[in-house]
Amino acid sequence: MTIHQKAKRVHQSYIRSGSQKLVSEFYVRLMAASAEIRKKFEGVDMAEQASLLSHAIVMSFLFIDKNQQVAKKCLDGVRATHAQHNLNISPELYDIWLECLLETVAQCDPHANDELLSDWHDVMSVAINHIREGY
């Protein structure tokens, strides 16, 4: 299966998982997973943050297609804000981020299985690697 086909399946899974519901459940998991990550989000309005992330997740699906300028602009922005001189998000934290996202999909999507979770991993890794490489 091509990465484009995977992105389509993952987008359908995201909708099935209730999009906003998935993102808010994801943040509960992420905060529980790491004290370092929890500290980064101190004082942040998490409802607002969930809405920003749900947009960035859809942009991550579109980002598979390199000609999608809107998606590229969005993820270039996230790459800049998350860099060392800015929010200073250490590269290894993204592994925890992705792990928490996959666990939340497994919880929220009634059709989740190993193959679908592996598609989520592959699709989100494209955006995450782009953000991480800007560190």
Ligand code: HEM
């Ligand atoms: C463990 C990894 C990550 C940590 C610790 C983290 C942390 C943060 C923090 C502290 C903020 C600023 C909130 C504020 O001050 O209002 C933020 C904003 C944001 N994050 Fe992350 N982030 C991570 C990964 C990601 C990933 C993988 C994405 C996208 C797929 C993403 C998308 C965003 C967006 C869209 C914003 C708001 C706009 C911006 O600041 O660029 N983050 N993040």
